[in-house]
Amino acid sequence: QDWQVRYQQDTPVAPRFDVNAPDLYIPAMAFLTYILLAGLALGTQNRFSPDSLGLVASSALAWLLLEVLSVLLSLYLVTVSTDLTPIDLVAFAGYKYVGMIVGLVAGLLLGRVGYYVALTWCCLSIFVFMIRTLRLKLLSEAAAEGVLVRGAKNQLRMYLTMAIAAAQPLFMYWLTFHLLR
């Protein structure tokens, strides 16, 4: 299946026309579902109060903003010319919430073992997804097609891509393990 974004244009295209264009529906719904599931996990452990729901929501939002801002800062420092808008970065950062939800559901239903198995699988998959997506956007044309171009600039960009992709599993673990004590 072809996962590349069609419509290589300057203007962003709405998801009605391009199936692979990033849109904020899945990340937003995944974020809200994560908050709900966090409330459910706290409730089954008798740690629930409506205040804690707001606490989980605002802390997750704060971590999301922090991550997007740090990615923006690192993109600025590396001086890479890319067509990634901040909203695109928010969308990409939100995709890891899907993995978190799967991990939480597995943890609620199957215990800690199920949680770790599901989380490992989701971490790997989001790592691969981020590498593939960012490689198209950040690296130069030659490297995107698989040819290894030696050069300081490309190496720096490769490190940046790996760092962004590696940050995702870290966030996924950090934001879920305290809910399944």
Place this chain on the structure above:
Amino acid sequence: MSSFEQFHIDFYQSNYTIEDQEEGCNSYGSDKNLCESRKRQAEEQPAGGAFVPSDMLLSPQSYSGSILQPACSPDAPSQLGYVDGFDEEPPLLEELGINFEHIWQKTLTVLNPMKPADGSIMNETDLTGPMVFCLALGATLLMAGKVHFGYVYGMSAIGCLAMHALLNLMSVSGVSHGCVASVLGYCLLPMVILSSAAVLFSLQGTPGTVLALFIIGWCSLSASKIFTSALAMEGQQLLIAYPCALLYGLFALLTVF
């Protein structure tokens, strides 16, 4: 003028509307067709006036006592109608825009999500029913020992804002805040049933979880059904149902835990 027959909504069974219709038609003879069709409808239903919702009006001055303009009959001597004669004031409920028949119809629509909904019932944004349902939810939560009025209010406000933003982004024609708030409030009725069940037995445990999931599905199904029929978004009912389910899931969390 076939659209008049579609909107056979009897607003208020009172003699006032018929007399005023005729008065209005006589004094504003410009829209002859309008007056004639109204007179025909008034003859067809002598007991109650066939009342057209205000957004179908072509000449608002020839209609007095409409929902949005509780003002006078057109040939009254003074400009401020409701200051003039006590007899010519519209009834209080009509002035406030509370129509029990409509409220009951909308409640029945919510209670039966399997029946296909009429898209036109949500044309008037009516917040009375939703207010009653929110207060009922707060009262049943109070009976279960949880004083969560503020949380219910806050979550419904934020939920309405979020759904309004989402629906405006997803649909071709936009919606207003009042319409979204009205639909979401009406579909809160099954949640009241859940919280009254919570008074009788504790919902933590498998039967309580199953009941809560069933009620959430009921609420979001009817809300998405009304939204898709009102905004003509076919094929997107599940996409709308999921955010509704998230919102009602928040209320269910409040109720269960």
